[in-house]
Amino acid sequence: MVNLDVLLFTAFPYFALFICIVGSIYRYKFLSFKYSSLSSEFLEQRKLFWGTIPFHIGIVLIFLGHLFIFIFPKETLAFNSVPIRLIIIEVGAFILGLSALVGLIGLFIRRLTNPRISIVTSKMDIFVEVVLLAQIVLGVWIAYDYRWGSSWFASVLSPYLVSLLTFSPEITAVSQLPLVIKLHIIGAFLIVLLIPFSRLVHFIVAPFSYIWRPYQKVVWYRSKNRVRNPEESWGVTRPKNN
Amino acid sequence: MDVRAQISMVFHLDKCIGCHTCSIACKNIWTDRKGAEYMWWNNVETKPGTGYPTKWENQSIYNGGWVKNGNDIGLRGAGKLKGLLNIFHNPNLPVIDDYYEPFTYKYLDLIESPDMDDQPTARPISLITGKPINIKMGPNWDDDMSGTPDYARNDPNMEGLSAAEQEAMFQLEKLAFFYLPRICNHCLNPACVASCPSGAIYKRGEDGVVLINQKVCRAWRMCVTACPYKKSYYNWSTGKSEKCILCYPRIEAGYAPACMHSCVGRIRYLGVLLYDADLINDTASSENEDLINRQLDIILDPFDPKVISAAKANGVADSTITAAQNSPVYKFVKEWGLALPLHPEFRTLPMLFYVPPLLPVMAKLTTVDNTDQSKKMDDRAKYWPDNWLYDTSTEELFSTIEQARMPLKYMANLFSAGDESKIVNVMKKLMAIRMHRRRATVGDISDEKADNMLEQSGYNALTADDIYYLTSLAKFDDRFVIPASHREQAIEMLEFTGDVKGSVGFGFIEKPARGI
Ligand code: SF4
Ligand code: SF4
Numbered sequence: 001m002v003n004l005d006v007l008l009f010t011a012f013p014y015f016a017l018f019i020c021i022v023g024s025i026y027r028y029k030f031l032s033f034k035y036s037s038l039s040s041e042f043l044e045q046r047k048l049f050w051g052t053i054p055f056h057i058g059i060v061l062i063f064l065g066h067l068f069i070f071i072f073p074k075e076t077l078a079f080n081s082v083p084i085r086l087i088i089i090e091v092g093a094f095i096l097g098l099s100a101l102v103g104l105i106g107l108f109i110r111r112l113t114n115p116r117i118s119i120v121t122s123k124m125d126i127f128v129e130v131v132l133l134a135q136i137v138l139g140v141w142i143a144y145d146y147r148w149g150s151s152w153f154a155s156v157l158s159p160y161l162v163s164l165l166t167f168s169p170e171i172t173a174v175s176q177l178p179l180v181i182k183l184h185i186i187g188a189f190l191i192v193l194l195i196p197f198s199r200l201v202h203f204i205v206a207p208f209s210y211i212w213r214p215y216q217k218v219v220w221y222r223s224k225n226r227v228r229n230p231e232e233s234w235g236v237t238r239p240k241n242n
Numbered sequence: 243m244d245v246r247a248q249i250s251m252v253f254h255l256d257k258c259i260g261c262h263t264c265s266i267a268c269k270n271i272w273t274d275r276k277g278a279e280y281m282w283w284n285n286v287e288t289k290p291g292t293g294y295p296t297k298w299e300n301q302s303i304y305n306g307g308w309v310k311n312g313n314d315i316g317l318r319g320a321g322k323l324k325g326l327l328n329i330f331h332n333p334n335l336p337v338i339d340d341y342y343e344p345f346t347y348k349y350l351d352l353i354e355s356p357d358m359d360d361q362p363t364a365r366p367i368s369l370i371t372g373k374p375i376n377i378k379m380g381p382n383w384d385d386d387m388s389g390t391p392d393y394a395r396n397d398p399n400m401e402g403l404s405a406a407e408q409e410a411m412f413q414l415e416k417l418a419f420f421y422l423p424r425i426c427n428h429c430l431n432p433a434c435v436a437s438c439p440s441g442a443i444y445k446r447g448e449d450g451v452v453l454i455n456q457k458v459c460r461a462w463r464m465c466v467t468a469c470p471y472k473k474s475y476y477n478w479s480t481g482k483s484e485k486c487i488l489c490y491p492r493i494e495a496g497y498a499p500a501c502m503h504s505c506v507g508r509i510r511y512l513g514v515l516l517y518d519a520d521l522i523n524d525t526a527s528s529e530n531e532d533l534i535n536r537q538l539d540i541i542l543d544p545f546d547p548k549v550i551s552a553a554k555a556n557g558v559a560d561s562t563i564t565a566a567q568n569s570p571v572y573k574f575v576k577e578w579g580l581a582l583p584l585h586p587e588f589r590t591l592p593m594l595f596y597v598p599p600l601l602p603v604m605a606k607l608t609t610v611d612n613t614d615q616s617k618k619m620d621d622r623a624k625y626w627p628d629n630w631l632y633d634t635s636t637e638e639l640f641s642t643i644e645q646a647r648m649p650l651k652y653m654a655n656l657f658s659a660g661d662e663s664k665i666v667n668v669m670k671k672l673m674a675i676r677m678h679r680r681r682a683t684v685g686d687i688s689d690e691k692a693d694n695m696l697e698q699s700g701y702n703a704l705t706a707d708d709i710y711y712l713t714s715l716a717k718f719d720d721r722f723v724i725p726a727s728h729r730e731q732a733i734e735m736l737e738f739t740g741d742v743k744g745s746v747g748f749g750f751i752e753k754p755a756r757g758i
Contacts, residue, residue, distance in 0.1 A: 032457035032458070033456055033457050033480075033482075035457075035460060036459065036460050036461045036480075036481035036482060037460050037461045037462065037481070038461055038481035039461040039462070039463055039476075039481065040478070041331065041332060041335055041337070041463060042335065042337055042338055042463070042476045042478050043337070043338055043370070043478050044337075045331075045335065045337045048331055049331045049333075052330045052331050053330055053331055056330040115371045115373065116338075116370055116371055118371075119370055119371055119372075120478060120479065202460060202461075205440065205460055207326070207329075207439030207440045207441075207460070207462065209441065210322060210325070210326065210438075210439040210440070210441070211322055211326070213441055215435070215436035216431070216432070216435055216436060216445070216522075217435055217441055217443070217444040217445065218444065218445050218446075218447045219444040219445070219446055219447060220446075220447035220448065221446070221447075221448055
């Protein structure tokens with residue numbers, strides 16, 4: 001059992017992270033045409049609304065919540081020391097989880113039943129949706145059965161994740177956790193692993209730079225600044241052209 | 243002054259015969275692919291009509307283009323805030339059914355059908371699902387359908403026309419229509435570029451062509467909403483948006499774009515305009531009434547020595563400046579004042595200009611007493627007790643323009659943000675040239691009258707002949723004045739030839755640096 005735990009909570013996470021990073025960079029550099037959110041709104045708009053909005057709001061906020069507690073465990077524990085705050089966090093997170101679940105089920109049904117959407121559905125899309133669905137179900141289950149997750153995540157999982165990232169994996173605490181939570185952790189790394197192989201890449205290229213870039217964009221083939229200098233015959237500068 | 247060059251276009255609507263050759267030329271080269279079947283980067287609509295996609299001009303449906311906020315402008319349905327909030331679900335996105343579901347026929351069934359009592363048929367099947375469909379709409383579904391309740395009456399440009407005026411447009415005996423070919427306008431203030439969250443869309447500095455980088459597009463779909471002309475299309479198969487590329491590989495080689503080259507009516511002109519890029523935002527933010535004038539103002543005189551030196555300082559090639567001086571577009575738009583932008587009120591500063599059609603305007607309807615005439619008819623003959631006459635006489639100077647069959651308000655809604663005086667002005671000029679040529683060829687118009695008309699439209703006989711020449715006789719090289727990117731330097735647009743200098747062999751590029 002111990003060996004299996006090492007495999008699942010040390011080897012697998014490193015494998016998943018490594019593949020995710022290398023794979024995403026490779027795909028970005030060499031297969032960039034395949035980086036897309038592959039929106040299907042153009043083929044079906046009405047049902048999409050009732051799926052994608054609750055799903056994305058739920059999943060994005062839950063993800064940010066996990067991220068926050070991972071990065072700031074002490075602050076989270078301090079914040080949670082007032083019971084009413086803890087309860088608000090828990091209830092809020094539970095509702096968001098349900099929202100993601102309902103949304104994803106809606107999206108799944110739409111994907112399977114709409115003939116136009118089936119045409120643009122790949123096997124990987126189905127697989128990703130199944131994994132996500134399982135992950136969200138597990139998450140909601142954990143939130144219900146093993147409550148005060150924001151606190152125990154901070155005291156148990158944050159140290160584990162930090163130990164992973166500092167290359168001194170410490171899995172004793174994790175291997176004591178109930179099966180549901182273990183599955184949820186493995187599910188998380190499975191999703192990380194799937195990123196470069198699926199449409200999940202769209203989350204890496206979320207367009208934040210739009211916020212600060214100017215509206216208009218003009219691209220020149222020649223650089224105005226790099227004009228050939230005739231005095232430097234071997235200078236590596238681009239010549240001016242039309 | 244930041245002088246840039248823009249390849250821009252004029253379409254002369256009086257000459258368009260609605261043959262759709264342009265659309266087919268474009269389709270064959272660029273959009274005959276999966277996911278792009280429904281796209282018509284070049285399409286020709288019948289006006290009045292609802293167009294493609296249906297009612298694209300109605301921005302209360304599609305929320306495209308810019309709106310004026312105080313002294314500045316903002317995107318109507320996209321932009322930094324709205325675009326990012328709507329990224330998961332864009333409520334303003336036109337969907338496939340707003341265009342049409344692409345289809346083909348199962349032709350093979352005609353050949354491979356087994357022996358039967360009935361003739362085999364080729365059923366229509368959807369090009370998306372591959373299943374049989376009931377065709378509800380197709381390319382040019384409303385071609386020549388002016389007057390029909392579903393199409394012409396739903397034309398968004400009817401706004402501001404009284405009910406009586408609208409009714410008059412649709413009476414079978416009186417109705418008129420014309421064709422409006424449309425491509426991407428390669429705007430100076432493109433809403434598509436501004437709306438793209440990934441920054442995939444850009445305007446080329448050298449020639450102003452607006453392109454979507456297919457490797458950077460991530461299917462956020464905002465450009466489809468933001469382009470008020472609906473000239474950015476979403477490819478449902480590749481998950482990338484696509485748009486007219488103005489055949490840039492042809493332009494770079496000095497050839498006319500395929501739609502223009504193939505145009506049967508020879509309605510299309512293409513040439514360079516020089517403009518002042520510093521003024522783009524100010525111009526796009528001006529008051530509705532000033533929009534056209536200010537848009538024309540930022541187009542610079544290519545003969546002005548100051549403009550030439552500023553252009554050279556900016557790296558505009560000599561061949562481009564010469565092309566700007568010979569540009570047919572400059573003549574139509576600036577010198578002669580004959581061409582107007584389509585829907586300037588969308589504020590994208592479109593660089594495709596239209597000479598509005600005079601033909602549906604020319605003839606007027608005069609009221610006459612037909613009772614005597616109808617008495618002469620046989621009892622059994624079918625006749626209509628009309629009291630109007632389709633009058634093509636040219637006795638009155640310009641009188642026909644005000645009584646046009648196609649209400650001027652309608653034209654103004656299309657080409658001048660509702661300002662009828664601009665349309666009247668162009669119509670008078672077009673009419674004067676016609677009269678001037680009629681005097682020369684038919685000879686039934688007195689010199690006095692023809693000269694009077696020319697004078698009122700601000701032309702002299704020489705200019706009128708020039709306009710006549712460029713309108714009716716112009717050869718290929720007069721219609722398309724395109725500065726090729728220098729062939730000897732074209733390769734350098736793609737790679738730096740210095741990189742391979744001194745290297746050996748073909749097939750790989752490596753710097754001839756010492757090994758380690
Ligand atoms: S017409 Fe539309 S797609 Fe073309 S440049 Fe203008 S805004 Fe962009
Ligand atoms: S090819 Fe020319 S004449 Fe024919 S529809 Fe197109 S623009 Fe009009």
